[in-house]
Amino acid sequence: MPMLGGIMLARFLQAGLDDAVRGDDRADRPHDVACPSRPAIFGRTTVRLFALLGMAAIVYGSLAPFDIAPGKTLNWWLGWHPLVIGDAVTNVLIYLPMGLLARLAYRRRGSHWLGEIVFALCVVVTLSYLSEVYQTILARRVACWADVVFNAAGGGLGALLAPLLQRMLRNQHAWLYRELRTQPFHAAAFAVLVALACYALLPLDIRPTRAHVERAWSQLTATSWSVPWVSASDPARPLAPLRVYDKLATASAYGFLAFLLVLAAQENSVRMIFPGTLLPGHAPKNHPDTLFSVWYGLTRAMWVVF
Structure with a gap:
């Protein structure tokens, strides 16, 4: 079992950077005996669905258990608190997939990379800021501008990595499609x-x-x-x-x-x-x-x- 898992994992990771495995995924390939039909790809609808699910997960994780403190009111101006390295790293990692998915949901053929990144950052910053504002009325949460900054940094990093990850996902998806037909x-x-x-x-x-x-x-x-x-x-x-x-x-x-x-x-x-x-x-x-x-x-x- 470890040998099979190691071999398949190595081939799966290698396929992520091998564009020859995917080829032209927008047309049938009758010359390919093992995989003559066009492999299915992740469309924008699927990416948008994942983005919505990711937003819902982030909102739930940021606000749960929704214990509103009596007497507190929404405060649109957040405060600053001492930096905690662990919290900063967590904020970056949590919003990294959000920036990635937001750019992929907006991205299409002919769109400019700068517009894609700006759109992703707007989505990430808006979501992070509204979550922090809502945390001002929660009993066990501390709202802070630093969280918004590190969330934006994570979202920006994810947006920068989006084209590479999209390429890897398409290649690995084509590889898995082929393997399911041959092995x-x-x-x-x-x-x-x-x-x-x-x-x-x-x-x-x-x-x-x-x-x-x-x-x-x-x-x-x-x-x-x-x-x-x-x-x-x-x-x-x-x-x-x-x-x-x-x-x-x-x-x-x-x-x-x-x-x-x-x-x-x-x-x-x-x-x-x-x-x-x-x-x-x-x-x-x-x-x-x-x-x-x-x-x-x-x-x-x-x-x-x-």
């Missing part, structure tokens, strides 16, 4: 592996201090093996039903990943026995390419499991 189980296993890694690691509150690492290692080694419905630290104490469900759901996800890895391994066997099986028009006689590959993988996987 569907490899691509599916890679996608599930990335999703599970994100689920296991989020939130990324990394504290790489020696004391923290030693404490985490001691907790891991002290954990006993136990059945899913009891606590690992205290096998005599049963878990709550929701925790049991969470454990079983996670185990099911890893089981699905193992199933896809078996199919990916059998996919290589199909190519060795029938070269070109997964390519349209190159399947063995009397064996439709996609159905045969799926049936072969399923039967071999069931044989391995049972």
Whole structure:
């Protein structure tokens, strides 16, 4: 599994800067046997939807839990407070995707780069300022001009990186589209592996201090093996039903990943026995390419499991 994930991740990252993988994504390519049809691309409607979702997430994260303090009123003039490095970095990183998405939502063929950046900055600054103004009536929030400045810096940085990221996303999307047609189980296993890694690691509150690492290692080694419905630290104490469900759901996800890895391994066997099986028009006689590959993988996987 680590080898497959590492290989697919390396190829995925490499494809981001390889324009030859994408080619002309606005027309069909009948000369390409593996991928003759035009790959779908991220349109402006999709980008605008992501931008709206990002704005909603930022507003919710900035204002939650919406605990309005009695007696406070909206103050349109914000104050200045001592700089906190951690808060400044957080403000930059949070609004970086917003500036990126705002520029991509406005960007089109023929538009000037300066107008795109100005539009993105206007969106970011307006959203940040209104959020800070609303924070003036919240009990647990501190509104500050410095937050607006660092939010604008993050949005500007995202707007500057937007063309590069758009290029990488289009290339990687075309690569994934091609892989799903030529190596569907490899691509599916890679996608599930990335999703599970994100689920296991989020939130990324990394504290790489020696004391923290030693404490985490001691907790891991002290954990006993136990059945899913009891606590690992205290096998005599049963878990709550929701925790049991969470454990079983996670185990099911890893089981699905193992199933896809078996199919990916059998996919290589199909190519060795029938070269070109997964390519349209190159399947063995009397064996439709996609159905045969799926049936072969399923039967071999069931044989391995049972």
